[in-house]
Amino acid sequence: MRTRTAIIIGAGPAGLTAAYELLTKSTDIFPIVLETEDFVGGISRTATYKDYRMDIGGHRFFSKDDRVTALWTEMLPMQGSPAKDDLVLEREKPLQDGGPDPETTYDVMLLRDRVSRIIYRRKFFD
Ligand SMILES: Cc1cc2nc3c(=O)[nH]c(=O)nc-3n(C[C@H](O)[C@H](O)[C@H](O)COP(=O)(O)OP(=O)(O)OC[C@H]3O[C@@H](n4cnc5c(N)ncnc54)[C@H](O)[C@@H]3O)c2cc1C
Structure with missing residues (x-):
């Protein structure tokens, strides 16, 4: 109540x-x-x-807090099979046992490499 x-x-x-x-x-x-x-x-x-x-x-989802990551993956489970671009580019990703296949559903969290930089005065800063 x-x-x-x-x-x-x-x-x-x-x-x-x-x-x-x-x-x-x-x-x-x-x-x-x-x-x-x-x-x-x-x-x-x-x-x-x-x-x-x-x-x-x-x-992209990125957090250093496990509770935040757990909430995201509760809503959108990690990929259990490679995505098409990973196959084409021959990139290996850790896959979640029993996770969804990105080729058959949109309800899946894709694991991505990330580089975040800001360009300021023609220079990149991490
Ligand atoms: C260019 C850019 C790239 C980013 N990339 C990433 C990324 O890759 N990964 C990541 O995790 N985060 C990223 N972020 C940060 C992420 O977008 C924010 O941290 C997140 O959206 C903040 O959420 P919030 O709910 O605090 O605020 P907001 O997303 O700003 O939401 C606030 C809401 O409150 C409403 N609102 C404001 N005032 C009132 C009012 N008086 N009455 C009623 N409603 C009101 C607004 O309309 C809005 O809907 C990026 C941000 C930017 C700008």
Whole structure:
């Protein structure tokens, strides 16, 4: 029985995660998310323009916190088979036993190598 209410401002990843946690963990708190835009996802959303889909902010999941990673993989399990580009480029990736096949479903987390840099005054900074 939910007897209390939490008002959460913003339906970006932080607000949505807070609401999800309150709903899925046994709390007596009912979350209400207030979002000023017509869409959810904040700057981590995928925007659509004509036939194009663009990731504005978040492109990849990366966290040093195991609880955060566990939450993501609870929603989107790690790949259990190689993705097409890994096969073509002959890249080896550790695969999750029993994980989904990226060639048959979109509901799968793909493992990606990452390099993050900012270009400033014609120089790359890690
Ligand atoms: C260029 C770029 C690349 C990035 N790449 C990555 C990446 O690869 N991986 C990664 O993990 N992260 C990445 N990030 C960071 C990631 O996008 C943010 O950390 C994440 O979106 C923050 O989530 P948030 O919910 O705190 O805020 P936001 O995503 O900003 O969401 C805030 C929400 O609150 C709403 N809001 C604001 N004010 C009000 C109000 N007064 N009333 C109601 N609603 C309101 C906004 O409309 C929005 O929907 C990147 C960011 C940028 C800019």
